[in-house]
Each structure stands twice: as structure tokens, then as C-alpha cells.
Amino acid sequence: MFEIKKLNVSQFESLFSSDESCLKFIADQKWADGFVCRKCGHTNFCKGKTAYSRRCTRCKSEESVTANTIFHRCHIPITEAFKMVYMVCHDPEISSYELSRQLEKRQMTCWKLKAKLMECIEKKGEIDLLYK
Ligand SMILES: [Zn+2]
Numbered sequence: 001m002f003e004i005k006k007l008n009v010s011q012f013e014s015l016f017s018s019d020e021s022c023l024k025f026i027a028d029q030k031w032a033d034g035f036v037c038r039k040c041g042h043t044n045f046c047k048g049k050t051a052y053s054r055r056c057t058r059c060k061s062e063e064s065v066t067a068n069t070i071f072h073r074c075h076i077p078i079t080e081a082f083k084m085v086y087m088v089c090h091d092p093e094i095s096s097y098e099l100s101r102q103l104e105k106r107q108m109t110c111w112k113l114k115a116k117l118m119e120c121i122e123k124k125g126e127i128d129l130l131y132k
Contacts, residue, residue: 016082019079035054037056053065069130070130071129
């Protein structure tokens, strides 16, 4: 991904400082070509229960903004996850210990997301938000 790599630290921090801005960014990428329900293929939706989630107006199934993205089942706040993406974009060699120290998150948590980011880089050549 993309644009994040080109930002300097202060640009990054001003753009992705809130949950709101991170989630909106994911939603914009994820549904760039419009919403398609994964269950029934319907394209009409209304707002879901959580921020930026979408609910199919036909079968009522709801998709959260992070479902089917690289942040799926990521148990740290989205702003921290974005920071980690930023850090790994700039230094793919960074260790999960270093991420853990800088972000003040458990090393295992950092290791898991880092492993997913690296897998994505290996397969796609860059970090793709929509990689699952
Ligand atoms: Zn549906």
C-alpha cells in the first residue's frame, strides 16, 4: 500500500491519528468499486451497527469494515495497527520485539500482524490492505 509509504512521520500522524480516519480509509479502499454483499451479491446496503460497517438490505448480513482485510481479527486498536503497517512499510526488517517496544503491545500480537504483513509483501510485492 501504496500511499502510506510516501508519507513522512508527521503527515502520517496527522492523517491517521483517529479510529475514524483509519476506518474511513479502509472503507474507501475496500468498497472503492461499491458494495457487494458477500453472502448474496446484492449491492444495496445501509449502515451497520459499528462504525463504517455495511449491512445488506436484502439478506441483512453485516460486514465490518475490517472483515476480509489485513486487519481481520487484529486485536489491537486500529490506529496502532496502522502505525505498525507504517513502520513495517518503512523497515520490513524491523523485529516484532522492536514493534512491541515502540507500540507498547505484546510481542506475540506484534508478531502475528507482522507475519501477516510479511506474507502479503512476499505474495503481492507490497502491503495490500485488502489482503486476507
Ligand atoms: Zn446480502
